[in-house]
Amino acid sequence: MKLIVTNHSRDIFNSRYVYPVVSRRAGGLSLGINLNTNNACNWQCIYCEVPDLKRGKPEPINLDQLKSELKQWLKKIIEGDFIDKHTDANTVFKDIALSGNGEPTACKEFSNVITIIKEEFDFYKLASDIKIRLITNGSYLYKKEIAAAWRGLSLEKEIWFKIDSTQSDKIKIINQVNLTTKQIKKNLESALAVSPTIIQTCLTKINNQLPSANEIQDYVNFLKPYENQINSIHLYSLARPTEQKTAFTLERLTNQEMTQIADKMDTLSIPIFTFS
Numbered sequence: 001m002k003l004i005v006t007n008h009s010r011d012i013f014n015s016r017y018v019y020p021v022v023s024r025r026a027g028g029l030s031l032g033i034n035l036n037t038n039n040a041c042n043w044q045c046i047y048c049e050v051p052d053l054k055r056g057k058p059e060p061i062n063l064d065q066l067k068s069e070l071k072q073w074l075k076k077i078i079e080g081d082f083i084d085k086h087t088d089a090n091t092v093f094k095d096i097a098l099s100g101n102g103e104p105t106a107c108k109e110f111s112n113v114i115t116i117i118k119e120e121f122d123f124y125k126l127a128s129d130i131k132i133r134l135i136t137n138g139s140y141l142y143k144k145e146i147a148a149a150w151r152g153l154s155l156e157k158e159i160w161f162k163i164d165s166t167q168s169d170k171i172k173i174i175n176q177v178n179l180t181t182k183q184i185k186k187n188l189e190s191a192l193a194v195s196p197t198i199i200q201t202c203l204t205k206i207n208n209q210l211p212s213a214n215e216i217q218d219y220v221n222f223l224k225p226y227e228n229q230i231n232s233i234h235l236y237s238l239a240r241p242t243e244q245k246t247a248f249t250l251e252r253l254t255n256q257e258m259t260q261i262a263d264k265m266d267t268l269s270i271p272i273f274t275f276s
């Protein structure tokens, strides 16, 4: 079967921790590592595509199994014909991404997992070819052990840091958490201190309403002090249907709506990329 951007199921190939996807935002094949095999996250975003998502922390990781799966997948991709067989022509292997069915930095074995990934990067001499990415809502980046594990990683790395809104009432609706701008600042500054960082923002029409001008302006004002430190902003909209039950209707933004919102952010000197 072919991997496509509209199907990011973790279960296609029967691996527990490691799953390949073709990612719009990564720009090719991304080898995901799912540390939340129990589908538990500390947030509950209304657009989340994780089925049977529940609140909570990940279950313990079987590090031997994770290492073995990662080895097998890298062998298939690098030495085998996986890319030719399962992706469209010209697809390129782009990254290993800590991005699963919940928040990866909630994982107690996070630093062990980083060590395993580094060993496999070294074994296959991947450092000059692909990146390692941490896709996160940022909640635990303030923790010393998490920050230290990421800071110590001597590879091309990026943190993709989720900020869907900077208004607490909207965050409550979209991400279903109580989060203040002070807390987002603290988490973002922790990310910026240890890694190149990209802001990832999911824009959704909720009950037929686009994000308001005031909400976009607050977002711009929030990011302004960090504009020389943030690598880029990824604005994207729903690629796949939500798996969450919600009283709200959610709609994907059109290309034109995405561009109009990006234009309203042009006082930021941060490159903005839209993915609709």
Ligand code: SF4
Pocket (backbone or CB within 6 Å): 041, 042, 043, 044, 045, 047, 048, 049, 050, 053, 100, 101, 102, 103, 137
């Ligand atoms: S942070 Fe990610 S995994 Fe967690 S609920 Fe939101 S979209 Fe889903």
